[in-house]
Amino acid sequence: MSVPRSLSASSYINIRDRGTRVGEVRRELNIAIDALPTQVDPTERELYLNAILGDLNGRDDAPWTVWPDDVYLLSLTAIKSLGRNPVGSETLLSPDHLSTLLYHSVLPLDLPSSSSTLATFSRPAPAPMSLSAREALKILANLLVLHSAGRSRLAAAGGARAIARALAGRGPDREDVELGKGKEEENTERLFLLGRLGFLVTIDRPKAVKVMVDEENVVGSLIHHVTTMAPESVNYAALSELLKMMNNIIRFYPADHPASSTSTHSHDPWDDRFDALLYPVLCVFYAIPIIDLSPPMSYITHVLLSIPFHPRILPTWHCVPESPSPSASSTATPTSPYSMRGLLNKISHMSSPSSTQSQERRKLSAGSLTLPTRSKSPTSPSSPRTSSSSSSSRDGIVPPGVYEPAALPTKLLRIFDHFFDTYIPCPDKPDDELPHGQVLDEVLPPLLLLLTNAAIGSEPIRAVLKETLLPSTLDRSAAAGPLESRNGTLGNILRLMGCAGHPQTKNTAGELMWAICKGDAADLCVEIGYGNAAGVLFQKGISGPPSAKIEEVQEEYTSNEPPSGSDLSPINIQPATPTVASTFATTSSDASAPRHPITGLKDDNGFVTGTEMTQDEKEREAERLFVLFDRMERNPVISMKSGENGEKKKDIKDLMREKLESGEVSTWEKKDEESERIRLEEEERLDEEEAMRELQEYKRRTTGIIGKQ
Structure with a gap:
């Protein structure tokens, strides 16, 4: 097998008058494009890049000005191929070369000064x-991916502003860029590249983000592209990059900005101009026909995780858009489980809502949700260009939606279940190695955190999650097996709470169950058992089983309604002393069937701590002890004998027999029984005193109210 010949830059550099000898230039450029990475020495790579970029500079006699279009394109492709290796491609970071690349990229930069390299270009830039x-x-x-210094230099050159303008549909001369008929594929690729550049140039750069948001209205441009882009596989790459850029915009926007006039949370880093991002992201979330945690669904989850559950946008969180994009109807049939209608039908069959809930599940009013307006150019219907005067306008109206708080948690749980069915099917354990190089701590925590935020920020969503994961009809019999061993969503979450190899996933799963139970330790132990809840309780600083949870008992009246004008509150008697874990079994949902405090399962026999042994059991236990002592006596290594100095040593077996015959053991038992009786009497006395105090307080409140009447 012959070794490939190393590529030499001299073969290209030695071509005289490269502007006219096009055939030789074309041949050498093709050789550079087809060369393997091992064929190019770093020094030769640098020389080659310098030579080609020199031919593309702004001189009037630069060879590229007379090259045919195919050779001009080959020169850029050769730079792309040679620049994929970080070693030897550092020359691309030089100011002259970077300016040359910016010129040929046609990014709408500000007009350069006379000293700028861009000012030397006389030939018009390509479209x-x-x-x-x-x-x-x-x-x-590629340059920004391989060299972090390139991100800083692009940002310093005004790259962030230029990318925002390009996304707004502006050309280098501030003119509108026309898409043209049949150019959807080209537009999608350009959006992918602009989104990638925008994502890279905004990493840890609040100043760049502030310019893009405050001066170039990048929020409106992102909304436009995400809303109008069809949720099809051909658009997933571009959509993923735009979502990554959107997440950076939200994350790195400076928090110390002056609060806008409509913001009611001046102390909150969240700016209300970002409220309008939620609706288009939800449109894509519900319309995209995949439930796998891969791009773009993973990036949708990250963006939703960055948006808080503020009261003013809760109606948006609770709605399901009817028409997420112009082509939504083409991506999923009305009966498809991935379509909007299919999702709503599935939710409606999950439960039978009351008449009040049915009335609430209505179309949202058109004025309840708003998006920034976008003034479109008449020559470019797809352009998201927005005037600076309307950059913060909120007069636009979003498409209508259906009020359905169950939609968001339902789809998120479907995504969660799909991940387990694909990568951790039962009975596999989360600590096992995952296929396809999946890392649990990188994939699941964002999804679990989004569910946790939803449970904390929205009571309707929390109620849906609890009814879905911990329904009153949950089979808690021992025959069905432990909760954490069952196949299903609840079992998957509980297994995550017990996995030791993935601490982030373990903690986020525990936070989810903690939020579903409203931060009530006793309720959490009732629902899943102390054995499953111990880890999250320890994280919360609760080292032992929580106190008993006693439900409030409403006082019964002769009629169904309490006396008119009465504002009495029911008596809530708290336990006088901390109780043991067995008291977890007192719940209103299933009072007749107590639950085991450790497993959370139905405890038909009752959980009794400290059960007293019968006389027969005591005798059998004593016999087992005698056998053990006898074995120890025969062991030459262990000698268990006792006796004072000068006295004959006695075996332990003989000592125990003497104590039993003398009644000393019975005396010990009587002392223990007496101590237990005294302890119980003291507890009863304290409980009685506590009850009397509560009763006196109740009488005092009742007497005061009657006196006022």
Whole structure:
């Protein structure tokens, strides 16, 4: 097998008058494009890049100005191929080379000064939608991925502002960029590259994000593209990059900005201009026909995780958009389980809502949810260009939606179950190695945290989660097996709470169950058992079983309604002393069937601590002890004998027999029984005193109210 010949930059550099000898230039560029990474020495790579970029600079006699389009495109493709290796491609970071790449990418930068390299370009730049412009954008994207310094230099050159303008549909001369008929594929690729560049240039750069949001209205541009992009597989890559950029915009926007006039949370880092991002992201979330935690669904989850459950946008969280995009109807049939209608039908069959709930499940009013307005150019219908005066406007109206709080948790749980069915099918354990290189702590925590935030921020969603995971009809019989060993969503979450190899996933799963139980330790132990809840309780600083949970008992009246004008509250008698874990079994949902405090299962026999042994059991236990003592006596290593100095040593067996015959053991038992009786009497006395105090307080309140009447 022959070794590939190393690529030499001299073969290209030694071509004289490269502007006219196009055939030789084309041949050498193709050789550079087809070369393997091992064929190019770092020094030769740098020389090759310098030579090609020199031919693309802004001189009037630069060779690229007379090259045919195919050679011009080959030169950019050769730079892209040679620049994929971080070693030797550092020359691309030089100011001259970076300016050359920015020019050929047709990004709408500010007008350069006379000293800028861009000012030397006399030939008009290619069209923004051209193949050569997209090739230059790919070079910039690779450069920013391989060299972190390139991100800083692009941001310093105004790259963040230029990317925001490009997303708004503006060209280098501030003109509107026309998409043209049949150019959807080219537009999608350009959006992918702009989203990738926007994501990279905004990492840890609040100043760049502030310029994009405050001065270029990048929020409106992102809303436009996410809303109009069809949720189809051909658009997933571009949609993923736009969502990553959107997440950076939310995350790195400076929190010390002046609160806007409509914001009621001046102390909150969340800016109300980002409220409008929620609806289009939810549109994509419900419309996309996949339930796998892969892009773009994983990035949708990250964006939703960044948006809080503020009261003013709770109606948006609780709605299901009817028409997420113009092509939504083409991606899923009305009866498909992935369509909007299919999801709503599934939710409606989960439970039978009351008449009041049915009335609430109505279409949201058009004015309840708003998006920023976008003034579109008449020559470019798809352009999201927005005037600076309307950058913060909130007069737009979103498409109508259906009020359904169960939709969000239902789909999130479907995604969670799909992940387990695919990667951790029962009876596999979460601590086992996952296929396809999946890392549990990188995949599941965002999804679990989103469910946790939803349970904390929305009571209707929390109620749906509790009824779904911990329904009153849950089979808690021992025959059905432990809760954590069962197949299903609840069993999967409980197994995550017990996995030691993935601490982040373990903690987030525990936080989810804690939020579903409203932060009530006793309720959590009642529902899943102290054995499953011990880890999260320890994280909360609760080292032992929580106190008993006693439900309030409403006083019965002769009629169904309490006396008119009465504002009496029911008596709630708290336990006088901390109780043992067995008191977890007192719940209103299933009072007739107490639950085992450790497993959370139905305890038909009752859980009794400290059960007294019968006389026969005591005798059998004593016999077992005698046998053990006899074995120990025969062991030459262990000698268990007792006796004072000068006295004959006695075996332990003989000592125990003497104590039994003398009645000393019975005396010990009587002392223990007496101590237990005294303890119980003291507890009863304290309980009685506590009850009397509560009764006196109740009488005092009753007497005061009657006196007022």
